[in-house]
Amino acid sequence: MDCDTWHSTSNIISLSISLFHDKGLSHCKERGRYQLLCRLCRVIFNTLFGLSVNFWMAIITRFLLGSLNGLIGPIKAYAAEIFREEYQALGMSTISTAWGIGLIIGPALGGFLAQPAEKYPSIFAKDSIFGRFPYFLPCLIISLFSLVVAIASFWLPETLHIHESSVPPQDSYEALEAAPDTKEGNESAPKENLFKNWPLMSSIILYCVFSLHDMAYNEIFSLWAVSPRKFGGLSYSTADVGEVLSISGFGLLVFQLTLYPLVERYVGPIIAARVAGVLSIPLLTSYPYIAMLSGIALSLAINFASVMKNALSISIITGLFILQNKAVNQRQRGAANGIAMTAMSIFKALGPAGGGALFSWAQKRLDASILPGDQVVFFVLNVIEAIGVLMTFKPFLVETQNT
Template structure:
């Protein structure tokens, strides 16, 4: 009997430097085979085999639509970051400026809690009724919620608007499922790198919209100073623009996005072929032959118990810790930047915060388009994931150092010079942190590699996003509360929040070493 042979692909070939949407090409991979004998002994073959593999071209039109859908969420999320603290001040939710962060964290956490309650079920539902209906309904709900957010005049109204966004927003998991179904082992890494790149574009556009269009009657009195509506609702304009981007994604998705769920796609293709046969008068024998592939049974979604394999559990635990540190970072950066220098922050304005976050988005795009494909090809997904995590505690540790330099420069040369140090220093730290965005791409690849079957992509990515939502439920509120506690009580000189953040990041690094996922072998040509 022929022994069982497992082929492990070592992605150590020539680094991939071509654009992500390049035409298909032939690539050479080094494959090492491991042979298991009938007696159970394992022998490693020392031979390396060079295999020519045809790289499948990426479906460009589908990717453009998916990238736009992925881009709209960070636009809707990021646009509130520059002005949320000022908005809460205007609503007079608390008389103490140092407690604004607690309320801002609560708004973020409520959004994530609602997303936690629904994301898995959106993904699970997409495994049954298809990906496209879920994506379109989610984008529509997100559009309604962000527009209504700009019309609120009370804290309760803000909470309701964000909860609606959380309930309707399960799209990230479904987009990842669609991408996994559109790609194979030869182009999956390049395709998944486009998602965080699209998210990075959203982080550029969102803060710019929020920072430059909030309070337009005050910022641009010559243009909007006489518009009473914008004076009454100073944060409506950026929210309305974000809502339009979601509606644009809905329209493009409706007309151009194809269904990828295998059972639904086969049924649709079969009906198209039948209609074509009827139109061209095809006979039954040829029709039977043409439909043979479509008539093959498609496995249904696995049970919930079947999803929780040991490999899936370890990946999800790492995903949870990764999301905790990322959500805490996303909350702390605007809060830390907005807080006055004498209170423990950087004292930046809304426009400066928006500029820094947007500039970081350009760096993130460069990382995803150029650096990630090259490093993933050279080191492999898991090794790269473990490596980039080391930059996160470093980024957190730099923040109190920047505040010290800003305070010293402010006392020595005045607030103007201190503000410059704070702004450029923040941009530098954000650039370092943007390198860790590769970790989210690696996590997506690892999660899909751990899937029991293709029919479980929706549920499994839903579980991953549920872990992310769980982290964003407690992470931002905890980070905001701990930041307020640190600067009010001056624990560890006001640096308690940064010490805790570094510890959490180190825990994330530890969890990455528990993962044991091998990339699927690249089939020989």
């Protein structure tokens, strides 16, 4: 078993363990303290990951980092509660934007800051801590950022207050905070079996399919961009890839916070996701032909394609976030988001390994008569995307109005 497989296995197990955090705590009254604890654990174990002295220390710290990082489920439930119905798209797009930017900026940050003693010898000496631990600097920057967020989350107010059945729901956030904290009425109602909730489960399955595609794409894009021209790549350096990903992150932020809420309001999350999936197919098909360009034409084309691809992908994920939160009531949102994140994490762990294996196989068939080289890579990605698009139709995907 190679290093990537061990790392993927550690990621699967640790993120699956975090399901119990998401299910048990993300819908209780102590979510603020729970999120604070998770962020502090991220600071500690992410720093230790950068200071790993051997392979097994890296595996153990990565395992602990994942298993104690049940944040996204409570955050999704939190956003669903503080945004009114007409602003749900904005709330969910904010979360998916942060998630997407993290997936984009993370590799870019690593490309810029990893091995600083070699890239910036005038600033970092080879005998310094950054020379002995070449990946400590990006981990340290991320940990410091997480520490600031952890301190800020100390003042994060609780939003989940359980009211008597006779009390009508309040529109304002201030009224939500001022409401009495009583369990009568809500706790007496029987909880629905989430695994029998088809609107929820269908959106989770679809979420897993598109997550597999997105993670495989992220892995393949970086490998393809740095591969030599003779193999169909772009011959980019890691710094060049980081620049492209940074531009994509900025474009993603602008699109999700300005355009997506308007699109979702007019056509709904399902149509928006379906159209985004359809548009992604010809866009991915163009990638091997973009590699034939050079100079400024190549830079413009690859940056435009990267921004578009990431914007379309995150639009799909945002729509599925909205569907998942609509499919359950307030008391079960934490558990539902926990199930969704655990299932997604398994596919997320398989994506990079599968994408890397697919890319390596494609390099061995450069002279094939059908779909030579990188063309087969993007063809397989398009097949997964097309399957996801077909699954957005009835009777598979069903939207519910329950909130």
